[in-house]
Amino acid sequence: MSQGALTQAKLYPTAVPDAQWSDVTSLWRSQVWVEDARRTLGRISTLRQNWDGQGSPAPERVALEVMNRLIKEIDAYDLPTAHIGPVSGGGLGVEWRNRDRDLSLEVLPDGSIEFLKAQRTPSGIDLDHMEDGEIRVDRLGEVRALIRWLLGN
Amino acid sequence: MPRVDDESLGDDRVLLRRIVSSWIIHESGTYRPQSIAFVDRYTFEVSVFVADLTDPETVLRGHPDDSLVAFRVEIPRSAGGIVACTPENPDASHRVICYPNPSRMKAAGKLIAERAQWIKLIPPVSS
Numbered sequence: 503m504s505q506g507a508l509t510q511a512k513l514y515p516t517a518v519p520d521a522q523w524s525d526v527t528s529l530w531r532s533q534v535w536v537e538d539a540r541r542t543l544g545r546i547s548t549l550r551q552n553w554d555g556q557g558s559p560a561p562e563r564v565a566l567e568v569m570n571r572l573i574k575e576i577d578a579y580d581l582p583t584a585h586i587g588p589v590s591g592g593g594l595g596v597e598w599r600n601r602d603r604d605l606s607l608e609v610l611p612d613g614s615i616e617f618l619k620a621q622r623t624p625s626g627i628d629l630d631h632m633e634d635g636e637i638r639v640d641r642l643g644e645v646r647a648l649i650r651w652l653l654g655n
Numbered sequence: 656m657p658r659v660d661d662e663s664l665g666d667d668r669v670l671l672r673r674i675v676s677s678w679i680i681h682e683s684g685t686y687r688p689q690s691i692a693f694v695d696r697y698t699f700e701v702s703v704f705v706a707d708l709t710d711p712e713t714v715l716r717g718h719p720d721d722s723l724v725a726f727r728v729e730i731p732r733s734a735g736g737i738v739a740c741t742p743e744n745p746d747a748s749h750r751v752i753c754y755p756n757p758s759r760m761k762a763a764g765k766l767i768a769e770r771a772q773w774i775k776l777i778p779p780v781s782s
Contacts, residue, residue: 546677554675555718558697585680587689591696597689599682606690606765618690618761627769629734632762 535584536577539596542586543569549588558590564613568639569594572607572615575642576649598652605652613639617648658700658739658753666729669706670738670750671714672771674722676779686776688724693752693764700751701731701760703738708748711774724771734763 543566550560569586586596592611597604602622609615615637620627637644678692695701704714711723728738731752736759738750754760 549677553677555673555721556695556697556702558695583682585682585689587677587691589691589694589696590698593696595689595691595694597680597691604765606761608691608694608761610696616757616761618765620765627765629762629766632765634758634761 533577535581536573539573539584539586540570542584543573543594546586546588546594553588554590556590558588559592559611561588561594562592562611562613565593565609565611568609568613568615569596571642572596572609572645575645579649579653581649581652600652601654603652603654605648607637607645607648615639615642615645617645619648619651656742658737658751660732660737661740661750664705664728664738664750666727666732668728669725670703670728670752671706671709671711671723671725671774672701672703673714673718674724676720676722676777679722679776679779681778686773686778688722688768688771690761690764690768692724693767694760696757698751699757699760700739700753703750703752704746704748705750709746713748715775720777722776723774725774726767726771730767730770731763734766735759736763 546561547566582598582600584596584598586594589595589608593609595606595608597606604620606618607615617637618632618634621631623631674688674692678689680687680689693701706725715721715723731738736752736754738752741749741751754763
């Protein structure tokens with residue numbers, strides 16, 4: 503449980519069980535970014551081969567499906583706008599910026615997922631403040647830890 | 656033939672890359688390219704042009720809806736990338752950026768997206 507959740511539990515010790523407060527914030531605002539993301543995904547799904555002018559295949563169906571599942575996994579979070587775009591090769595990327603933290607997730611054409619965390623310093627973003635890795639499709643829940651990092655929890 | 660770094664290009668030289676509208680972020684009143692604009696999972700080679708060997712109009716010919724950014728050669732090199740000639744391409748200004756692995760490509764994409772400057776920007780219709 504996050505520190506924020508502990509604070510909520512102290513404020514409402516009897517009326518609200520702890521579990522109610524774990525990792526969930528304003529649902530109304532969350533729906534805004536989720537709806538935007540789904541609209542963008544719909545547009546991307548219409549791209550055809552050579553959409554990049556470099557011969558890239560169209561976004562793969564499996565990549566679109568995994569991106570949809572990713573969004574569903576975190577749709578309760580109050581996040582900034584999710585910037586979703588196609589990646590040359592048939593995959594998709596999404597990135598968020600929250601204060602000094604940037605999180606990029608990439609769904610590869612085969613449906614596998616990679617992430618890149620970048621923390622901004624006073625002189626900008628550099629290689630020493632980046633971390634990348636993979637998320638297994640059968641462990642999509644692991645993306646929540648990345649979202650908590652993005653939010654500074 | 657394996658790609659080799661074009662050592663005739665100093666780190667201060669400037670590269671141009673076309674940016675399709677789906678790669679443009681509108682945030683806080685400004686536009687910036689997404690880092691995926693500098694990632695290519697199809698060829699694993701990121702297509703660019705040497706700015707002083709061409710001009711924006713030539714690079715964008717046939718792509719009227721695309722935007723154009725510029726960045727210095729040193730940025731992809733700082734992430735372990737090379738900027739290689741493409742003998743198969745008749746355009747003498749054309750180069751490809753190649754990385755030792757996808758992880759480096761992603762990191763470099765982030766750096767380039769942060770530091771690239773717009774040469775021509777066509778805001779996406781949806782923003």
